[in-house]
Amino acid sequence: MPQTNYQTQQEFFVDMQRCIGCRACEMACAECETNGHESMIHVNYVDRAVTIQTTVQVCMHCDDPVCANVCPADAISKDEFGVVHTANTARCIGCSNCVMACPFGVPKKNEAYDLMMKCNMCYDRTSAGKKPMCATVCPTQALYYGTREEMARMRPNSTPVNNFLFGNEKVSTKVNIMMPKGSTQLIVD
Amino acid sequence: MNTTLNRKAILIATLVSVLVIATVFYGSRKLQNFDPALIGYLFGTVFAFFGIVYRYSVWLQRPPTWMYFKRTWQFVFKGQVFAHLYFFIKEFIQNIGFQKFIYPRGRSRWIGHFLMAVGCTMAFAITFPLTFGWIHFTLNPETSLNPDSVRMYEAHFFGFKVFEFPLGSFIAFFTFHALNWCSWLVIIGVLIFMRRRLTHAGLISIQSFDGDLLPLILLLAISITGLGLTYDYQFMKGMAYDFMAVTHAVTVIMFLIWIPFGKFFHIIQRPAQIGAHIYKREGIKRGMAVCPHTGKEFATQMHIDDLKTVTKELGFDFTRADGTSHLDLSPEGKRSRLGMAHLKARQQDGGKLFG
Known part of the structure; x- marks a missing residue:
């Protein structure tokens, strides 16, 4: 990688309860130069039958990324800052292993390109010391990029959690999800 | 290394x-x-x-x-x-x-x-x-x-x-x-x-x-x-x-x-x-996997079954207590289940917005 100004003290925080489904993040994501102007972020209804709550999903940048492990073409890599990069365009064979194996449902397969694409935390911006596009436009700060201290000051009743349990698998990530104070992990069953 | x-x-x-x-x-x-x-x-x-x-x-x-x-x-x-x-x-x-x-x-x-x-x-x-x-x-x-x-x-x-x-x-x-x-x-x-x-x-x-x-x-x-x-x-x-x-x-x-x-x-x-394309084509003939959350077809069943094998070989185990796997869910299903899990944790905490 070229010389960077990546701010290691800055972290990504996702607060699902604050998402209002405005999709500003989707529009902003498409401005990211590294995506080739494709939006990589997901906005979903949590459970539309019972609640109007929406939620937003960025790549969680796992410590041991399943997507990279199941890639048969060695197309996905994690850098020294813990950012899991989108598929290397020369290597990706469009098999969708990563799309189906990611426990968070993040990677997208672009059928026309025969290529997997995913959020790489706006590396063009974060490597220059800026915040990711989605976090700069989110009106409710459901997506926030900053320091742990800033977060603790702003959300005293929340705890950032980056440990998840999917069945028997414990997954730890670079990106945090805001949980009620004192939580240590999010169990997805 | x-x-x-x-x-x-x-x-x-x-x-x-x-x-x-x-x-x-x-x-x-x-x-x-x-x-x-x-x-x-x-x-x-x-x-x-x-x-x-x-x-x-x-x-x-x-x-x-x-x-x-x-x-x-x-x-x-x-x-x-x-x-x-x-x-x-x-x-x-x-x-x-x-x-x-x-x-x-x-x-x-x-x-x-x-x-x-x-x-x-x-x-x-x-x-x-x-x-x-x-x-x-x-x-x-x-x-x-x-x-x-x-x-x-x-x-x-x-x-x-x-x-x-x-x-x-x-x-x-x-x-x-x-x-x-x-x-x-x-x-x-x-x-x-x-x-x-x-x-x-x-x-x-x-x-x-x-x-x-x-x-x-x-x-x-x-x-x-x-x-x-x-x-x-x-x-x-x-x-x-x-x-x-x-x-x-x-x-x-x-x-x-x-x-x-x-x-x-x-x-x-x-x-x-080309191998990946043959794999997909052959998988479609054998049947599609249906997401238990969305109820929609999302991948070939062979692909999901093979991924369960491959992830286990690589040291990942997404098996749930009931014997099903987190990998049975479509990407959309996985995202929704994560949101639901978060909502559940919030409800257990009293259901209020925590700030």
């Missing part, structure tokens, strides 16, 4: 290298047609074969790669051989020959890549057999001794004469300069890609010198020094030809020995894309 040498891969790579040397020996009619001036290129090529086969063998041993490799050949050889062959040829022409999938990514990107690919493939097709002594040219002795006849030039493949053409003809000009045409194609392609890599902000942020720029520089160096050989004997009366020849050889040999390690290995990996 695991630096241990992979014994199985070394064995396969050594066998292939010996096989290459044997085909050089016998293909050149026991070195009779081998051009000793190309010995450096031959060593470079044999090393490239060794490295490529070694890396390919190591690559195939990775669980996900092996699963695709194994499945592809199972389908090809278990019935419908001709249907698979037809599909393979069609896909090879579209995706390897014309790189159809690059066009939607950008027109100039496709043009640049196509020119580089055609130039490199043609150059491989010409230089490998020449280096191996499989192809050589001779002057027809009858026409060369008769001053009244048109002098004919003969091309031999594995020692057999395959065609001849008159010296000074268009075919002669086209054939003798074949590598020059390749150079021009590569140069145009490289310049298109260099422009992209030097001006596109997204690419600049993630590219590396050795991974992305050096391959282009190397291709440009090979093409320019190659054209320099013709320029030297056509317009410089062959002055400093040794220097030109050595410079070209150095760039080509660097390219050859770097194929297994750097970006050029994608040339060898790319046909795996």
